[in-house]
Amino acid sequence: MKAASRLMSAVSAVALSAGFATAGAVAVQLAAVASAEAATVSRIEVRGNRRVDADTIRTQVGISPGESFSNADLDEAVKRLFATGLFADVSITQSGGALIVTVDEYAIVNQVLFQGNKKIKDQSLVQSIQLQPRRAFSNQLMEADAEAIREAYRRIGRDDATVTARVQELDDGRVNVIYEVQEGDRTKIATINFVGNNAFGDRRLRDVISTKQSNIFSFLLRNDIYDENRLRADEEALRRFYFNRGYADFRVISSTADLTDNEYTVTFTIDEGERYRFGDVAIESTIPGVNTDALRSELRTRSGSVYSAEDVEDTIVGLTESVAGLGYAFAQVTPRGNRDFANRTISVVYAIDEGPRAYIERIEIRGNNRTRDYVIRREFDISEGDAFNQVLVQRAKRRLDRLNFFQTVNITTVPGSEPDQVVLVVDVVEKSTGEFSIGAGYTTGASSSSGGGFSVEGSITERNFLGRGQFIRVAAAGGEDSRDYTFSFTEPYFLGRRISAGFDIFRNTRTFSNSAGDKIYDREATGGTVRFGLPINEALTAQFAYNYTQEEYDRDSDVENSDLSQAIQDALDQGTWRKSSVSGSLIYNTIDDMQNPREGIHATLTTEIAGLGGDAKWAKFTARANMYQMLSEELDLVGLLTVGGGHIVGFEDDLRVFDHFNSSDRIIRGFKYNGIGPYQLVDPTDPDSNRDYLGGTTYFHATAEAQFPLPVVPESFGIRGAVFADAATLYGSDVSGAEGTGMEWRASVGASLIWASPFGPLRVDYAEPVVKESTDRIQHWNFGISTRF
Structure with a gap:
């Protein structure tokens, strides 16, 4: 027992000694750690820097000699140095009493050069990249810039473009960054197919989407470039198209683009579903004080009508605004649909609740x-x-x-x-907001009108000038006997309010001839307009303007009074004529697409009063309305009905002949400009003498037209056909001795080609008069820039 006791005591002593030894070692380590966590240095040495000043680096370190620092302080110092973007590598070590900061500086970009690029200019590529002269070089940025250049080429339809980036070493730590571009061939969209469509043909659906098949004009329009984002937008366009035409179950199953031999085949696989109509339509409210019966006027959905998601959206907007006007700012309108699959109807309940306060x-x-x-x-x-x-x-x-x-x-x-x-x-x-338009036209001369022949027109338009949303247009046109110059500017938010303000300046010259084709006088008109537009609601706008025009007439020295009617002589003898007027217009516009209208109304009612100074003293009233209606979705057949009229009345003396209305192709086709209506004989005693057409004080006109795609022309060309019937009358005159002042109607029928060209909308009309007077001047063909509204 004693031996065992002595053994246990010895073991305990050894263990205790070992414990003290371990504790001592731990104490030493803790002391070392404490020392490292609270170290001080006498100096900071900077190594590896060539361009960056050592004091600048010491400042970024943030540790001064004599100050204590920790490992966390060193980590922060390294992060600050990396954040400057000047160094590829940074390390901080301690050697005795010195803190050693070692840096590896990035090279500085001397130049960024592009080689092999022709389709995209250097200036455009520079805007796409991050590396710029006098900035620090980075391999990561160079590779990212190479990808950005490739993406720029993909956006212009060159998917197989390759970009190789390399560095040219220079002295003093400078480098040139060189991007070598192989542009490759331009990709095209050979075909756009639709799978699963039964209600609408491929041609109609191709017109809905923004991606177009390649054609001979694609190099100008650039709408045949495959872009995945554009494809997603096209999917949404298809959904809205179907949802607004009753197909509430429509879905896009897939949209794919297969590239073969540098040509894409785009395929949309869709499921149309069934076509529905609206069933019962009701309004419910959980908000006390909201009278649902009083809100029924806001319903845009009617029982029995074809289901339309847009009508539902418009109803939600109307109900929400009405309830908000009652003081419920957080009111929420939620439509609940109940499908009746057997009857193919959707009943809708608009539930009005107090929404969450957000x-x-x-x-x-x-x-x-x-x-x-x-x-x-x-x-x-x-x-x-x-x-x-x-x-x-x-x-x-x-x-x-x-x-x-x-x-x-x-x-x-x-x-x-x-x-x-x-x-x-x-x-x-x-997207690009600048447009360059050029067009040509052909007219033939008419009595007291500008001479005929070819004319050209060009314009430059910027819809978003300097990114400020302002509109600027400069236009010039000319023919053998005419010159037109126009400059327009519009600020859509005048003084920060939703009021448009703008001005127009113009200068026009015309040479006029008689019915025999002899030139008789020139007119030079210079003037301008200052205008303001005030939206009343989403569809209705009021516009007010002040107009000033100065007209000067110069009679041909070879023209005798015997060659002119008395009315023209009197007007020319008045010399310089000044018009100072104010005008007001109401414009109603619900057109679905101003570039390619298919549904909606565009109507204008204008009153102009002259007499605020100047020589003119009259009041003029004009109106014009265009209504588009889809007649057949399957055939893409669009109907157009146009009606209009005008009347002018003098305040004091009789109206000048030049103040009267003149007929044109906007009133009736098949007749020359100013080729119908009141006239005066040059020689009143000779019924076969030349006539000077005077215009009239009143006109009315109407047009019925059907527009359709041409079956043999790809829709991507933007060419459509039309057949039309026109009717018009131009009558009344304040000119003494005028003839043909009665309200005789004229009518014509014809056909047209309408081209949404890269140079602007162009139109060719052929018209055959079917109701006419023997004194009328006929013109079958008309070719020029199309003006719809």
Whole structure:
């Protein structure tokens, strides 16, 4: 037992000694760690720097000699040095009393050079890359820039373009960055196919989407470039097209693009589903004090009508605004649909509830490289701090789409910093807003009108000038006997309000001839207009303007009074003529697509009063309405009905002959300009003498037209056909001795080719008069720039 006790005591002593030894070692290590965590240095040495001053590096380190520092301080110092973007590598070590900072500087970019690029100029490529002269070089940035250049080529349809980046070493740590480009061939879209479509043919659906098949004009329009984002937008366009035509179950199963021999075959596989009509339509409200019967006037959906998602959206907008006007800013309108598959109807109940209280923390705009932020923000009726309203957000999206500044507009929400805060994120993809248009036309001379022959017109238009949303247009036109110059400017948000303001300046010269084709006088008109537009609602706009024109006439020295009618002599003897007038217009516009209209109404009613100074003293009233209606979706047959009229009345003396209305192809086709209506014989005693057409004080006109695609012409060419019937009358005159002043109607029928060309809308008309007077001047052909509205 004693031996065992002594053994245990020895073991305990050894263990205790070992424990003290371990504790001592730990204490030494802790002391070392404490020393490292609170070290001090006497100096800071900088090594490896060539261009960056050593003191600048010491400042970034943030540790001064004599100060204590920790490992965390060293980590922060390394991060600060890397954040300057000047160094490829940084290390900090301690050697005795010195802190050694070793850096490896990036090279400095001397030049960025592009080689082999022809389709995209250097200036455009420079805007796509990040590396710039006098900035630090980075291999990562160089590779990223090479990919950005490849993406730029993909956007112009050159998917197989290759870009090789390399560095040319120079002295003093400088490098030239060189991008060698092989542009390759331009890809084309050979075919666009649709699978699963029964209600609408491929031709009609190809017209809905923005991606087009390649044709001989594609190099100008650039609408045959495959782009995945554009394909996604085309899917959405197809959905809206079907949803607005009753196909509530429509879906895009897939959209693919196969590339073979540098040509894409695009295929949309779709499921149309059944076509529905609206069943019962009702309004329910959980908000006390909201009278649902009083809100029924806001319904745009009618029982029995073809189902339309757009009509549902318009109803939601109307109901939301009406309820908000009652003081319920957070009211939420939710449509509930109930499908009756047997009868193919959808009953809709619009449920009005007090929605969650949410406010807009901020509006974040992305993707606008050119368009200013405020141009986008001003299309919103809500701003930071306002109550969130989904209806107003969707209205802003529609306005942004209508600006025609962007390829796509996407508005999403993300949670804000507080539970009741949301952030609106507006993502836009910009597109070109500049346009160059050139066109030609042909007319034949008419009595007291400008001479005939070919004429050309060119214009340069910028819809988003300097990214400010302003509109500028410069146009010039000329023919054998005419010259026209115009400059227009429009600010759509005058003084920060939704009021448009602008001006137009013009100068026109014309040479006029008699019915025998002899030139008799020249007219030079110079003037301008200052105008303001005030939107009343989404479809109706009021416009007010002040107009000033000065006209000067120069009679041909070879023309005798015997060659002119008395009315023309009297007008020419008046010399310089000045018109000072004010005008007001109401413009109603629900056209679905101003470039290619198929449905909607565009109507204008204008009153102009002259007499605020100047020589003219009259009041003029004009009106014109165009109504488009889709007659057959399957055949893409569009109907157009146009009606219009005008009347002018003098205040004091009789009207000048030059103040009367003249007929034109906008009133009736098949007749020469100013070729119908009142006239005066040059020799009143000779009924066979030349006639000078005077115009009339009143006119009415109407047109019925059907437009359709040409079966043998690809729709991507933008050429359509039309057949029409015109009717018009031009009568009344304040000129003494005028003849043909009665209200005789004229009528014509004809056919047209309409081309949405890269140079602007062009149109060729052939018209055959079927009701006419023996004194009328006939003109079968008319070719020129198409003016729809």
